[in-house]
Amino acid sequence: MTEVEYRSRRQLLRVRGRSIAWVPPLLLLVGIVLVDFNTTERFRIISWIVLVPGTAAAICGVWTTAGYALLSVVTYVLADRAWPAEYQAGLADFVLVALGGVLATLVSAVRVRRERQTLHMRDIAETTRRTVLRPLPPNWAALEHAGVYLAADVDARVGGDFYDIQPGLHGTRVLVGDVQGKGLGAVETAAALLGTFREAGYHEADLATVAERLEVRMDRHRRHTTALGRDDADRFATAVLLGFREEDPATVELVNFGHEPPLAVGPHGVRALPSGDGLPLGCGDLVDDGPRVHRVPLDREETLLLVTDGVTEARDGAGEFYPLVREVARAVAADPRRAEPRRLVRRVRDGVLRHSGGRLGDDTTVFAVRRTVGEAPVRGRLRS
Known part of the structure; x- marks a missing residue:
């Protein structure tokens, strides 16, 4: 990702100087729950909630991603139990959501660390440029x-x-x-x-x-x-x-x-x-x-x-x-x-x-x- 792309993405996720990176994962979570409750037992998509921490990992910080991972697990349990036992997704999908949240948190940590290293290297490059091509x-x-x-x-x-x-x-x-x-x-x-x-x-x-x-x-x-x-x-x-x-x-x-x-x-x-x-x-x-x-x-x-x-x-x-x-x-x-x-x-x-x-x-x-x-x-x- 180039610096221009990075800065553009950061600007898109801010309104009046405040970050709104937490909004897309929240909207995705709410959407998945609403669709799951408003469809029949033949179209259960509550396990798709694993996408929520995955989305947060791409645009949010580590703690926000971890929060969404935990919220996804809790929401999955509550939403799944609202269905009769014969229509519940079960343990396998629960493990999928929990494991997906853990992996998303680790990915977010790696991403944030790499972005910090990239920005640090760009600061060094900028200092070098200003030394060679002084203002x-x-x-x-x-x-x-x-x-x-x-x-x-x-x-x-x-x-x-x-x-x-x-x-x-x-x-x-x-x-x-x-x-x-x-x-x-x-x-x-x-x-x-x-x-x-x-x-x-x-x-x-x-x-x-x-x-x-x-x-x-x-x-x-x-x-x-x-x-x-x-x-x-x-x-x-x-x-x-x-x-x-x-x-x-x-x-x-x-x-x-x-x-x-x-x-x-x-x-x-x-x-x-x-x-x-x-x-x-x-x-x-x-x-x-x-x-x-x-x-x-x-x-x-x-x-x-x-x-x-x-x-x-x-x-x-x-x-x-x-x-x-x-x-x-x-x-x-x-x-x-x-x-x-x-x-x-x-x-x-x-x-x-x-x-x-x-x-x-x-x-x-x-x-x-x-x-x-x-x-x-x-x-x-x-x-x-």
């Missing part, structure tokens, strides 16, 4: 932003996609990326890269130096995990590193580590920024040159849209990829206000889910950012 304040560091992360594994809730905004001494830096592979290894790699980005992005004056620090961190991380005996030697990460300088509001700096090219989305349409001419993080030893920094003009009304391959590789039932550029261009042409980060992210998210029928083949991240008007990053210590 970002609105309009953080003079940037208006919006982001959504959808894990392909709905129970894990966290994977190898990552994004962050880091204000610093030399402007604001943005990092969006995707670690190759899945599982805890990918999460660990994403956390390592984000930790380095948050420090280097704050202190380093040159965006190329930040990019080099990320490459070094990726190499160090792989060496460490390989030394531990884990098969991470070939792991890499694609990413886009952006730099917004206070003194140059009409330009954005960009380093692309083999990632999907960002899209500049504005009232005048959609254009792609430089594509992944650089190698992914973890492959820097294959070339002699360091990462290349592009300086790209960016209008204040333009929003930068960054996605991972969970968006561009989303397929419909016919196997067709999600047409990101076409859909975004169509949406902005119909309403230029859809270039606003929150609306843009919502539009892409809903489009991907609709196109794929809700079946995500990979972790999916949609992140949008643009400069706010009349605000600038604060150098040194940040405003609270």
